Amino acid sequence: MLTFTLRRLLLAIPILLVISLVIFLLVDLAPGSPMSEIPLTVPPDVRQRMIEALGADQPVFVRYLLWLKQFFWVEPMTLVDGWFGTTFAAGEQRILSWQSRSPVFTIIGQRIPQTLTVVGTAYLVGILIAVPIGIYSAYRQYSVFDQAGTLFAMIGFSVPTFFSGTLFIIIFAVWLGWFPTKYDTTLVVTDWDSFVQRIRQMALPVMTLGLANAAAISRYMRSSMLDNMAMDYVRTARAKGMSERVVVLRHVLRNSLIPVVTVIALGIPSIFGGAIITENLFGVNGIGAALIGAIHANDIPMVQTLAFIFAVLIVLFNLIADIIYGLLDPRIRYD
Amino acid sequence: MPDGAVPVLDVRGLKTVFRTRGGEVHAVNSVSFHLQPGELLGVVGESGSGKSVTMMSLIGLLPSPPAEVRAGEVLLDGRDLLKIGADELRDVRGAKIGFVFQDPMTSLNPVFTVGSQIMEPLTRHMGLTKAQARDRAAELLALVGIPDAKKRLKDYPHQFSGGMRQRVMIAIALACDPEVLIADEPTTALDVTIQAQIIELVKDLRQKLGMAIVWITHDLGVIAGIADRVMVMYGGQVVEQGPVRQLFSDPRHPYTRALLKTIPSLHGERAARLQAIEGQPPILNAAPVACPFRARCAHAHDRCQTENPQRRAVDGLAVGQGHDVACHWSPGGAA
Numbered sequence: 001m002l003t004f005t006l007r008r009l010l011l012a013i014p015i016l017l018v019i020s021l022v023i024f025l026l027v028d029l030a031p032g033s034p035m036s037e038i039p040l041t042v043p044p045d046v047r048q049r050m051i052e053a054l055g056a057d058q059p060v061f062v063r064y065l066l067w068l069k070q071f072f073w074v075e076p077m078t079l080v081d082g083w084f085g086t087t088f089a090a091g092e093q094r095i096l097s098w099q100s101r102s103p104v105f106t107i108i109g110q111r112i113p114q115t116l117t118v119v120g121t122a123y124l125v126g127i128l129i130a131v132p133i134g135i136y137s138a139y140r141q142y143s144v145f146d147q148a149g150t151l152f153a154m155i156g157f158s159v160p161t162f163f164s165g166t167l168f169i170i171i172f173a174v175w176l177g178w179f180p181t182k183y184d185t186t187l188v189v190t191d192w193d194s195f196v197q198r199i200r201q202m203a204l205p206v207m208t209l210g211l212a213n214a215a216a217i218s219r220y221m222r223s224s225m226l227d228n229m230a231m232d233y234v235r236t237a238r239a240k241g242m243s244e245r246v247v248v249l250r251h252v253l254r255n256s257l258i259p260v261v262t263v264i265a266l267g268i269p270s271i272f273g274g275a276i277i278t279e280n281l282f283g284v285n286g287i288g289a290a291l292i293g294a295i296h297a298n299d300i301p302m303v304q305t306l307a308f309i310f311a312v313l314i315v316l317f318n319l320i321a322d323i324i325y326g327l328l329d330p331r332i333r334y335d
Numbered sequence: 336m337p338d339g340a341v342p343v344l345d346v347r348g349l350k351t352v353f354r355t356r357g358g359e360v361h362a363v364n365s366v367s368f369h370l371q372p373g374e375l376l377g378v379v380g381e382s383g384s385g386k387s388v389t390m391m392s393l394i395g396l397l398p399s400p401p402a403e404v405r406a407g408e409v410l411l412d413g414r415d416l417l418k419i420g421a422d423e424l425r426d427v428r429g430a431k432i433g434f435v436f437q438d439p440m441t442s443l444n445p446v447f448t449v450g451s452q453i454m455e456p457l458t459r460h461m462g463l464t465k466a467q468a469r470d471r472a473a474e475l476l477a478l479v480g481i482p483d484a485k486k487r488l489k490d491y492p493h494q495f496s497g498g499m500r501q502r503v504m505i506a507i508a509l510a511c512d513p514e515v516l517i518a519d520e521p522t523t524a525l526d527v528t529i530q531a532q533i534i535e536l537v538k539d540l541r542q543k544l545g546m547a548i549v550w551i552t553h554d555l556g557v558i559a560g561i562a563d564r565v566m567v568m569y570g571g572q573v574v575e576q577g578p579v580r581q582l583f584s585d586p587r588h589p590y591t592r593a594l595l596k597t598i599p600s601l602h603g604e605r606a607a608r609l610q611a612i613e614g615q616p617p618i619l620n621a622a623p624v625a626c627p628f629r630a631r632c633a634h635a636h637d638r639c640q641t642e643n644p645q646r647r648a649v650d651g652l653a654v655g656q657g658h659d660v661a662c663h664w665s666p667g668g669a670a
């Protein structure tokens with residue numbers, strides 16, 4: 001398993017390099033100028049100097065190599081300096097956002113907590129709802145509960161989040177007044193009251209995203225349970241006189257979780273990607289919102305860096321999913 | 336066979352029906368048989384004749400729906416298993432009646448160790464502690480001829496060969512010292528030499544432990560070697576039943592005769608199996624009103640079309656005690 005992991009990590013390096021180049025070129029090819037947000041009254045020579053100051057006038061390969069160095073050396077070293085007070089990255093240029101002129105990673109560091117609390121909680125809530133529903137739906141296939149679960153999943157699948165989110169706002173915020181419509185990013189949890197307020201403002205975006213997540217995962221869980229329920233070993237367990245609880249929650253569930261856990265692990269990078277629409281709808285100032293903002297402003301370094309981080313996460317969680325698969329299924333041996 | 340001894344298992348008039356979309360399938364029609372302590376009853380019949388369904392009906396192993404046991408009694412030590420509650424029935428399964436299934440490759444749960452799968456019925460039925468159960472599981476593995484038993488408890492099913500897995504299945508079935516072992520084609524999925532080993536093992540275990548055995552097979556050669564009595568099934572019914580020697584030397588039912596002709600001669604090739612009998616197996620979509628074998632029978636006459644023959648004694652003993660046959664045309668002039 002260890003050699004497998006190391007081999008896969010080594011293999012990831014060339015893959016990620018190719019991905020980074022592709023991302024860099026694609027984003028760079030897109031039309032637009034970093035000056036599009038600058039008022040037209042600014043004279044051309046000033047514009048030119050601003051562009052030079054950003055380094056945007058350099059040929060694309062120079063910028064790519066610089067970005068590589070910044071991403072893989074300067075930024076990690078800045079992090080190390082921050083922790084240990086060392087000066088590895090002193091004087092080095094960090095990746096700067098063209099839009100705000102501040103380091104891209106500082107912005108990401110500010111945005112990530114919002115995204116993780118809202119989108120991450122929604123993912124967790126989705127899993128916690130979906131797994132029991134999937135298990136019980138499969139165990140009582142075609143029952144009223146199962147039919148209701150199917151309907152729920154269909155709604156979760158087919159209704160886009162901008163619609164369900166708006167609907168939730170109308171029902172729970174406008175009509176019932178239970179939750180605020182907007183997510184207040186500046187809220188700091190200091191005491192019980194502010195904690196309750198945090199929970200209340202999280203409720204609607206979490207519900208919106210949780211519903212969509214739960215729909216997909218409950219379907220996976222159900223079909224995986226159904227597949228395994230028909231297996232011979234289930235009959236063996238029954239023939240041994242095991243109770244239904246042991247048969248379903250030990251024998252069947254343990255096997256059914258293998259593909260579901262893998263799917264869940266593969267979905268985790270999307271949490272970091274944020275949920276662009278939902279974040280915008282509720283005013284959550286997260287990564288999704290940052291990405292949209294950067295795209296609008298032609299903030300190429302920001303877009304490139306975010307896109308590449310997602311690529312890294314996807315490669316990483318693919319590896320993690322494979323490792324989990326190997327841990328859960330004794331038949332899989334990677335050596 | 337000791338006449339008049341109290342049977343451990345006494346099945347009377349068992350009827351099992353599957354309710355399917357296309358209508359009912361009458362898989363088992365008024366099947367009666369009994370099993371004396373320590374006796375080995377061979378059950379033969381072509382594919383679809385209802386052998387497995389009969390045996391699984393006894394201990395409620397069929398999925399319901401679609402299966403429904405319509406009528407009959409299954410007396411184990413005088414108690415009717417069809418009348419007792421689900422919990423009580425679970426106390427019987429794996430404790431008083433052990434089951435070995437056809438396919439050892441799929442009958443064990445792939446994600447649990449062999450040890451834990453043998454230990455389950457031990458802790459469930461015999462109230463053993465984990466440590467006691469582990470010791471007993473090692474004993475059982477040794478008993479079924481797996482070398483290095485203690486170490487192999489920690490192995491997973493995929494680390495065993497097919498024959499070894501079937502030995503594990505037998506160990507599980509015998510874990511709680513059952514009175515009855517039902518082996519449903521335990522060697523069909525194995526190659527010939529392994530088949531012979533498993534048969535030897537069961538013969539040996541029968542000597543040591545003294546349980547009664549129901550052995551389902553397609554292979555009349557196996558029956559001749561190990562069974563005390565034979566029951567021939569066709570179209571969900573018992574068509575002939577009797578002590579091995581008598582039935583082999585003096586078969587009465589045309590189907591049994593055809594079966595015996597398909598046994599390969601000592602030096603002939605093994606190609607001929609039960610399928611060699613011409614014609615199609617009967618369609619079981621209604622309770623039978625005629626002889627199920629009539630369409631393939633060379634001796635069928637008018638009565639066979641209108642009346643389902645009942646089992647009647649061939650040798651003067653009561654039906655079930657000696658040799659009996661369900662045929663309107665029975666040679667030998669006994670009818």
Ligand SMILES: Nc1ncnc2c1ncn2[C@@H]1O[C@H](COP(=O)(O)OP(=O)(O)OP(=O)(O)O)[C@@H](O)[C@H]1O
Pocket residue numbers: 353355360362380381382383384385386387388389401619
């Ligand atoms: N779940 C089910 N639904 C409908 N019909 C079924 C079902 N299971 C079994 N049957 C029918 O019951 C009949 C008897 O099947 P059974 O499995 O007992 O045959 P068998 O004698 O064990 O055959 P084999 O030698 O192939 O194992 C068959 O006609 C089969 O089609």
Ligand SMILES: [Mg+2]
Pocket residue numbers: 386387388519520
């Ligand atoms: Mg069968």
